Each structure stands twice: as structure tokens, then as C-alpha cells.
Amino acid sequence: MEITRDIIPEGNVNRPGARNSCRYITVHETANAKRGADACAHAGYVKKLRERTSWHYTVDDHSVYQHLPDEEKSYHTSSATANENSIAIELCVNADGDFRKTVDNAVWLVRQLMKKHGISAEYVRTHKEWTGKQCPATLLSGGWKEFVTRISAEEKKSITVSELRAMGYSEIKL
Numbered sequence: 070m071e072i073t074r075d076i077i078p079e080g081n082v083n084r085p086g087a088r089n090s091c092r093y094i095t096v097h098e099t100a101n102a103k104r105g106a107d108a109c110a111h112a113g114y115v116k117k118l119r120e121r122t123s124w125h126y127t128v129d130d131h132s133v134y135q136h137l138p139d140e141e142k143s144y145h146t147s148s149a150t151a152n153e154n155s156i157a158i159e160l161c162v163n164a165d166g167d168f169r170k171t172v173d174n175a176v177w178l179v180r181q182l183m184k185k186h187g188i189s190a191e192y193v194r195t196h197k198e199w200t201g202k203q204c205p206a207t208l209l210s211g212g213w214k215e216f217v218t219r220i221s222a223e224e225k226k227s228i229t230v231s232e233l234r235a236m237g238y239s240e241i242k243l
């Protein structure tokens with residue numbers, strides 16, 4: 070998977086240039102079911118927006134677009150804390166897209182960002198967790214738990230002594 074950088078121009082109202090601490094990753098869905106409303110289309114859209122709405126990445130079933138540098142604040146929720154401390158990802162839900170593949174690509178992207186910024190799975194949130202908005206709607210109606218399991222799967226690099234014992238390694242000098 071490649072990330073296409075298509076960055077919002079400096080000075081746009083939706084690119085304030087302020088700092089994002091990158092402590093969290095926030096997952097959204099575009100809620101745009103129109104055919105053709107893929108990542109490329111949203112990259113064009115967010116660059117032309119003249120209001121305080123923006124996010125960092127859009128993922129569809131065949132591509133990932135980046136709209137802002139990770140370390141810059143975006144306007145993806147009504148919560149200043151969320152906007153100043155999280156990398157925002159939008160999943161496309163266009164009718165002509167394969168949402169399962171979009172989720173696969175989002176898992177890939179979230180893992181990349183977790184590694185890059187040292188973010189653990191418990192800091193990967195839904196939009197809903199910040200403000201109560203029903204977003205990402207499709208994943209919240211089924212699939213969010215699995216999403217978290219999938220991004221957590223590769224996270225575990227070390228194993229604890231008690232876990233080793235539970236696995237039957239009691240003879241090993243721990």
C-alpha cells in the first residue's frame with residue numbers, strides 16, 4: 070500500500086498550522102455513499118473547503134490519501150482536545166467501493182501510524198468516543214471490536230512471565 074500525499078495548501082482555513090501531539094488516532098467514516106466518493110475525490114474536496122473541516126487521511130478500497138502532515142492540527146471533531154491530539158482518518162463508504170477492503174487498508178494505515186508515533190491500541194478511538202456523534206457508523210454497527218483486535222494483533226512484542234507459565238514454560242529459567 071502506498072500513501073498518496075495530496076496536502077491542503079498552507080493558509081487554507083482548514084489548515085491552521087497548529088501542533089498536533091499525535092497521541093491518539095481517531096477513526097471516522099465519510100458518511101458519503103455516493104458512487105465515486107473515494108479517497109481521491111475527498112482529497113480534492115478537502116483542499117477546496119473554505120470552512121473549518123479537515124482530517125489527515127482518507128482510505129478507500131484501493132488507496133490512501135494524506136491531506137495534512139500528522140503533526141499538524143486538523144478540524145475533524147467539535148472537540149479541541151481531539152483536534153489537537155489525534156491523527157484523523159476517514160474511511161470511505163461509497164456505494165461502488167468494497168468496504169471490507171477499505172477496512173483492511175485502514176487496519177494497515179493505523180498500524181503504520183501506531184508504529185511511527187508509538188501509539189498503543191487503547192489510544193485508537195472512534196469519533197463517537199470524543200463527542201458522542203454516531204461515527205464511524207458502519208463500524209459502530211458491527212466491526213469496531215474486530216477492528217481493534219486486528220490493530221492490536223501485531224502490537225504485542227513482549228510476553229509476560231505469567232503468560233509464559235500459562236503456556237507451559239514453567240521449566241524454563243525465568
Ligand SMILES: [Zn+2]
Nearest residue numbers: 097098196204
Ligand atoms: Zn466522524
